[in-house]
Amino acid sequence: xxxxxxxxxxxxxxxxxxxxxxxxxxxxxxxxxxxxxxxxxxxxxxxxxxxxxxxxxxxxxxxxxxxxxxxxxxxxxxxxxxxxxxxxxxxxxxxxxxxxxxxxxxxxxxxxxxxxxxxxxxxxxxxxxxxxxxxxxxxxxxxxxxxxxxxxxxxxxxxxxxxxxxxxxxxxxxxxxxxxxxxxxxxxxxxxxxxxxxxxxxxxxxxxxxxxxxxxxxxxxxxxxxxxxxxxxxxxxxxxxxxxxxxxxxxxxxxxxxxxxxxxxxxxxxxxxxxxxxxxxxxxxxxxxxxxxxxxxxxxxxxxxxxxxxxxxxxxxxxxxxxxxxxxxxxxxxxxxxxxxxxxxxxxxxxxxxxxxxxxxxxxxxxxxxxxxxxxxxxxxxxxxxxxxxxxxxxxxxxxxxxxxxxxxxxxxxxxxxxxxxxxxxxxxxxxxxxxxxxxxxxxxxxxxxxxxxxxxxxxxxxxxxxxxxxxxxxxxxxxxxxxxxxxxxxxxxxxxxxxxxxxxxxxxxxxxxxxxxxxxxxxxxxxxxxxxxxxxxxxxxxxxxxxxxxxxxxx
Ligand SMILES: [Zn+2]
Numbered sequence: 212x213x214x215x216x217x218x219x220x221x222x223x224x225x226x227x228x229x230x231x232x233x234x235x236x237x238x239x240x241x242x243x244x245x246x247x248x249x250x251x252x253x254x255x256x257x258x259x260x261x262x263x264x265x266x267x268x269x270x271x272x273x274x275x276x277x278x279x280x281x282x283x284x285x286x287x288x289x290x291x292x293x294x295x296x297x298x299x300x301x302x303x304x305x306x307x308x309x310x311x312x313x314x315x316x317x318x319x320x321x322x323x324x325x326x327x328x329x330x331x332x333x334x335x336x337x338x339x340x341x342x343x344x345x346x347x348x349x350x351x352x353x354x355x356x357x358x359x360x361x362x363x364x365x366x367x368x369x370x371x372x373x374x375x376x377x378x379x380x381x382x383x384x385x386x387x388x389x390x391x392x393x394x395x396x397x398x399x400x401x402x403x404x405x406x407x408x409x410x411x412x413x414x415x416x417x418x419x420x421x422x423x424x425x426x427x428x429x430x431x432x433x434x435x436x437x438x439x440x441x442x443x444x445x446x447x448x449x450x451x452x453x454x455x456x457x458x459x460x461x462x463x464x465x466x467x468x469x470x471x472x473x474x475x476x477x478x479x480x481x482x483x484x485x486x487x488x489x490x491x492x493x494x495x496x497x498x499x500x501x502x503x504x505x506x507x508x509x510x511x512x513x514x515x516x517x518x519x520x521x522x523x524x525x526x527x528x529x530x531x532x533x534x535x536x537x538x539x540x541x542x543x544x545x546x547x548x549x550x551x552x553x554x555x556x557x558x559x560x561x562x563x564x565x566x567x568x569x570x571x572x573x574x575x576x577x578x579x580x581x582x583x584x585x586x587x588x589x590x591x592x593x594x595x596x597x598x599x600x601x602x603x604x605x606x607x608x609x610x611x612x613x614x615x616x617x618x619x620x621x622x623x624x625x626x627x628x629x630x631x632x633x634x635x636x637x638x639x640x641x642x643x644x645x646x647x648x649x650x651x652x653x654x655x656x657x658x659x660x661x662x663x664x665x666x667x668x669x670x671x672x673x674x675x676x677x678x679x680x681x682x683x684x685x686x687x688x689x690x691x692x693x694x695x696x697x698x699x700x701x702x703x704x705x706x707x708x709x710x711x712x713x714x715x716x717x718x719x720x721x722x723x724x725x726x727x728x729x730x731x732x733x734x735x736x737x738x739x740x741x742x743x744x745x746x747x748x749x750x751x752x753x754x755x756x757x758x759x760x761x762x763x764x765x766x767x
Contacts, residue, residue, distance in 0.1 A: 244719040246763045250743045251717060253496030253550040255543070256364070256505045256734075258306055258386060259532065260299060260512035261701060263559030264288060264710035266520060270529040273441060277536020281554050284716030285758045289728045292558050293658035295666035295682065296609055297701050297708035299512065300336035302557025302731070303389035307363040307505070309735030309751035311669040313653060316360035317389060318610065318675050321347060323603040325615040332603055334358070337385040342410075353410050354384050356393055363392025364735050365503045367744055370394075376495045380406075380486045381507025382478050386557070390505045397489060401425065401478060401509075403469045406485065417492035421485040428481065429472045435461035436476075442526035449522070449565050453694035458522035458566070470696070474513035476531030482508055483539045496548035501742045508532065512560075519563040519699040521570070549718065551741060555731055556711035563699040564688050575686045577693070582607040582636055591628045597621055602629060607689050609702065610677030626678060633681050640704070641682045643667050648676070653752065658709070659728035666704045715758050723760040740767045 242248070271282055292302045294312050296319050304310075304317035312318050317336050324340075325332050331346040338347060339355035346352065362370070365377035379391030384400040384407070391398040397415055399406045405422030406414060414422060438446060438461065448456040464471035472478055486506045489495070495502040511528055518524040543550055567575030588602030603612040613625055630642045641663050648671040654661050661669075667680050683689060685705045690697060701708040713729060715737070732753030739746050740755060748754075755766035 241719045243721065244717055244759070246759060246765065248719070250501045250741060251549045251551040252498070252501060253490070253543075253548050254364075254501060254503050254738055254742060255550055255552045256307060256390060256503065256738070257536070257552065257554040258303060258381075258390060258507050259554065259556050260383070260386065260507065260509045261515045261558060261560040262511050262556035262711065263520070263707060264290065264712055265559065265707060266511075266525070266529065267712040270526075270533075273530070274533045276533040276538075277540050278533040278554075278714075280537070280540060281552060281714040281716045283722045284552075284714060284720055285722065285756075285760075286724045287713035287726075287729045287756070288724070289659065289726055290555055290711045290713035291658035291709050291728055291730045292556075292711055293661060293666065293709060293730045293732070294669035295663070295680070295704040296670040297558035297703060299383065299557050300385040300389060301670065303386045303507070304336075304359060305731045306555060306557070307365065307390050307392065307735055307738075308359075308361045309732050309746070309753045310361050311653060311732060311752045313669050313671050314361060314752060315389075316358055316672050316675060318670050318672050319605065320385070321605045322610055322675055323605075323612040323677070324675075325603060325612050333605070337388045354388060354407075355409070356388050356391070359389060359392065361750070363390065364738055364742075364744075365505070366392040366394045367739065367746070368501065368503060368742060371744060372500050374498065375500055376493055376498075376502040377505070378486070378489050378493065378495065378503075379505035379507070380482050380489065381505075382473065382482055382509025382513075383507060386507030386509060387505070390507060395505075396493075399485070400507075401473065401481060403429070405429075415489070415492070417488050418485065421481075421488050425481045425485070428477065429469055430466050432466040433462065433464050433475070433477065435463035436527055436531075437461075438523055438527065439530055442523055442530065445521060445526045446523040447569075449519070449563065449569070451565075451693040451695065451698060453692055455695045457518040457524070457563075457695075457698055460518055460522065460524040460527075462524070462527065474510060474517050476510055476528055476535065478510040478513070479508040479532055480535050482506060483535050487539060487542050490543075491546075496546070496550060515560045515699055515701075517696050517698065519566055520560050521562045521566055551717040551720075551738075552715070553734055553738060554712070554714045555734060558701045559706075559708045559710050560701045561686070561688065561699060561703070561705075561707045563693060564686070565693060565698075567686065572686065576638075576688070578607050578638060578683065578687055578689045578691055579636075580691050582633075582638060584611060587629060587632055591625060591632070595621070595624055595628060597625055601625060604677075607691075608681045608683045610680050612677045630679055633679075638684050638687045639681060640684045641667075642679055643682070644679045645671070645673070645676055648680070649673055657728045658730050659706075663704050666709070715756075720758065721760040725756075729756060737766075740765060
């Protein structure tokens with residue numbers, strides 16, 4: 212049996228018995244939700260990092276906990292993070308803004324501003340690069356929401372009623388920040404010190420208490436989890452090029468190992484326990500209006516990156532997250548609060564090519580080292596006699612930027628030579644220039660019909676995007692060599708990275724399944740009317756999804 216990790220951390224937080232009194236007064240039969248039902252008192256938005264539509268489909272029959280409950284609600288199994296750069300920061304930026312990354316401004320996890328005053332020209336999506344002494348490197352930047360160009364659901368709810376409470380807790384800073392928005396009351400994420408927030412802000416007493424409990428949990432060694440019987444078929448060791456194997460992991464770790472803590476179900480348990488504690492301390496959902504609790508669960512992504520999507524590790528993670536969410540909802544049920552839940556993911560994911568090749572996909576491969584942009588930039592610079600560094604990029608695909616010191620003639624020559632080299636590479640699907648993308652309108656068609664150019668356009672922001680964008684062919688993993696900790700990834704224009712489940716649940720809501728393609732930019736315009744909020748739809752890329760089965764509509 213898996214340990215109930217939320218319960219373990221919840222016990223440390225001393226709130227396990229909370230809400231029981233409220234529940235006893237509320238034994239009414241379940242009222243069916245109709246168009247006349249008042250807004251819920253609490254909206255809970257959950258993003259599960261790298262929870263692909265493929266993972267949801269694979270594990271759906273096995274869910275018995277929180278994910279089984281959500282799968283009984285309004286289910287959109289073909290949700291899309293419709294844009295091309297399917298990374299964490301852009302994905303989270305679409306969920307509660309109703310906008311594609313082209314308009315949220317969050318085009319990638321990292322992008323470049325070759326003209327910034329800072330020596331480090333790379334910008335992290337959720338940093339303030341104007342803070343002195345910072346760089347974009349992990350742990351060296353000042354976390355910030357300033358790059359997000361549009362308001363979130365929480366911002367809009369607060370603009371309507373300043374008493375609305377908005378709290379955002381996640382495993383990763385970029386998840387908490389991009390969903391929390393500009394006006395959240397509390398924004399926090401997991402860190403080696405327990406919980407962290409923006410520089411210069413202090414954690415609330417409840418968050419501090421949760422942080423101490425998390426530090427204590429990290430400090431403890433964890434024994435291996437027992438593999439459930441229905442996970443044994445996944446338990447096959449896959450050798451890595453740099454040594455070691457993955458596929459048979461059980462999440463055992465030494466005391467104090469923060470990285471392994473993050474890449475385990477424990478991390479999600481800690482976030483859920485913190486969210487529940489903050490809800491209780493702030494009495495969210497107990498006032499006159501509707502409050503918003505935002506939860507970002509990051510462990511699925513770390514498990515996917517470090518061990519792939521089809522090993523025993525992911526099977527254990529799916530089992531655990533289902534149970535953790537079940538515990539979390541049970542705790543909310545006990546309060547008697549009328550709450551609505553939406554769950555989706557920031558992007559999908561793709562398994563490691565080594566396991567793909569063992570399982571009927573012999574052509575899956577890793578990116579060749581000849582596609583290293585630094586090398587290409589150096590070679591072209593030497594050939595054309597141009598100053599270095601010539602080309603800025605965050606890896607072998609995505610946005611690429613030319614140096615701003617070039618004359619127009621030099622820029623033209625460099626762009627022609629570099630894009631020709633990328634286009635000639637057998638692993639490259641497409642090279643699109645900024646000029647091409649700028650001329651193109653954002654597609655209004657259903658996202659399953661989009662061309663590669665449509666996808667890249669929805670990620671294109673003229674102020675922030677590269678001089679050109681490189682898209683790799685399908686099933687080319689952009690990690691040249693597999694090593695412990697990093698074997699598989701996402702970020703491509705392909706549907707395994709774009710497709711995510713979108714699930715909506717509320718007590719009394721009749722469930723239905725809509726398998727047609729919808730988008731994560733539809734989530735904000737779907738939730739806003741639920742909270743009685745009217746949107747200016749000219750500022751929204753998505754549309755309201757009617758959550759009421761039958762002729763009634765939840766969209767107004
Ligand atoms: Zn992610």
